[in-house]
Amino acid sequence: MQKIIRWFMVVYIPFFLTGCWDQRLLKEQKIIELIGYDVGSKGEVVASTSYPIGLGSSGNLTSSSTTSSKSTILTSRGETAGDSLLQEDLKISEKIDTSKTQVILFGERIAAKGLYQELDNIYRNPKGALGAKVAIVQGRAMDAIRLKQVEADLNGRYYDEFLKSGVATGFYTDYNVQSVCPLLLKHTKDPLLPLIKIHSKGNRAESVGMALFNNEKMTGKLTxxxxxxxxxxxxxxxxxxxxxxxxxxxxxxxxxxxxxxxxxxxxxxxxxxxxxxxxxxxxxxxxxxxxxxxxxxxxxxxxxxxxxxxxxxxxxxxxxxxxxxxxxxxxxxxxxxxxxxxxxxxxxxxxxxxxxxxxxxxxxxxxxxxxxxxxxxx
The missing domain is CATH 3.30.300.210 (Nutrient germinant receptor protein C, domain 3)
Structure with missing residues (x-):
């Protein structure tokens, strides 16, 4: 009798098991680690993204585990933040995936206009990168995304470690998408976000203080x-x-x-x-x-x-x-x-x-x- 039960379990139970119906293959995704938002000349949203690609010894794309990585930069324009990212999908072979984004940077002009509109599509997304750090760049976020720094293989990793260091040193408070969005909507307490400056010639970023906000708009600076x-x-x-x-x-x-x-x-x-x-x-x-x-x-x-x-x-x-x-x-x-x-x-x-x-x-x-x-x- 026990042999019959075991035989039944081995033969029939697998038919009732579900498979991986919601899988996302890395080979079909472009993992965006860093996003920067600016305001265009016509008021449109300019999104600059950084994502890793593998490099072999010859510099060709490869999936080998022995390859190194570097960041590739892509810039697109749209009517909204979400639309600008949709426009990027038209320029690459894989689908953009922002679920692993480490840092989101905002230029001063768009920060003065308001942050929540740009964070909305991430905050609403069930797979959005709620843990992504948020910071303000003096000037354009685009310049920060394009920075040719040498301290990390990937730009997203560089800014992630840079902001962690600033928090650990006591230069500014630690905010991510999940913690800053309720404050932008609450209107009884305002956030102060890290403020950084880009030195293109020196190929590095510099902490210069914190950006002050009234509701969702940047209104001042602290040293x-x-x-x-x-x-x-x-x-x-x-x-x-x-x-x-x-x-x-x-x-x-x-x-x-x-x-x-x-x-x-x-x-x-x-x-x-x-x-x-x-x-x-x-x-x-x-x-x-x-x-x-x-x-x-x-x-x-x-x-x-x-x-x-x-x-x-x-x-x-x-x-x-x-x-x-x-x-x-x-x-x-x-x-x-x-x-x-x-x-x-x-x-x-x-x-x-x-x-x-x-x-x-x-x-x-x-x-x-x-x-x-x-x-x-x-």
Whole structure:
């Protein structure tokens, strides 16, 4: 009896098993690793893509596992972002596949126009690259896609590692398609995206700060020190960051007038004060730091250390005020202050602060510094 059952299972059960009905063969796909969007002269969307091809020793296309890879660039124009990618399908032998896209870059002009329209077709697609990093390029994204860098075989991999490094160093916040799209639609907290500059002659990219957004439109910029300060104030920092601070010295040898401090621990706190129906936001930040470089030296005197600590506090406080001023000027609520008002003072938010410009809300900053280490010995 057991032999009959086994025989039945071997012979008949395979007929009820399904096959790979939704397979996608790599040989039939062009895997797009990097996409850049710009605005054309007539207002159309210009898409520049980078995808890998295999190269044999003779430089011909081959499927051998011993081949190396390089990036090939393709540019097309369309009425929308999705249409521009459809136009690329007309120029290549395989079908375009954006499910493995690592990075999406936007030129300044299209970022000022709005990001969501270009991210929409990826965000809606069940196989869309929701994990793709998003960044802004000063000038044209096309120039970034065409960069002849030598640090990685593929341009998509280069920018992926470049942006990961910027996040790890504390230059900017980490956003991808999945995390940035809800903020573009939510209108109660605005994203700040990495801002990079392309040096075509040097064949490399450079981090220059973060791009400020109001809803989905780019409205301003932060420098690298201001970007690091924003991350500290917002509590998003997960690693040590360093600041160059100018002291009150006036030495002829310029390097003696500066000190570099490294922030070891930070404890930010946002508090809303409501008085007579008006909200004031207080950003308090407690910092523990060490001195990484001080060419003037002579840090053994407690009086001198106290004076230097005050100078560092003034310098970092000025950076914080400058950062907040730029956010308010760009109407970028990166701290989510309106969201805080909505949660903790809902009636006041509905009556007065719903969709209010962030520049209408006074923001005060208070930095408290503690020196933990002043040199090699202590």
């Amino acid at each position: 690298i020190p201001e970007s690091k300060m924003f991350i500290l104030l917002s509590g998003a920092i997960k690693q040590n960051v360093s600041f160059l601070v100018k002291t009150n010295h006036r030495y002829q040898q310029n390097q003696l007038n500066y000190v570099i401090v490294e922030i070891l621990n930070s404890r930010p706190k946002t508090k809303l004060n409501v008085k007579n129906g008006a909200v004031t936001a207080n950003l308090a930040l407690k910092l523990q730091y060490r001195i990484r470089e001080y060419p003037k030296n002579h840090l053994t005197s407690p009086l001198h250390l106290e004076q230097l600590n005050n100078e560092i506090k003034v310098g970092l406080t000025n950076t914080a005020k400058r950062t907040i001023s730029k956010l308010q000027k760009a109407n970028c609520d990166g701290f989510g202050i309106e969201e805080e008002i909505k949660v903790h003072h809902h009636r006041l938010w509905e009556g007065k602060y719903k969709n209010v410009a962030i520049k209408e809300i006074p923001i005060k900053v208070d930095l408290q510094l503690e020196l933990l280490n002043s040199g090699i010995i202590n």
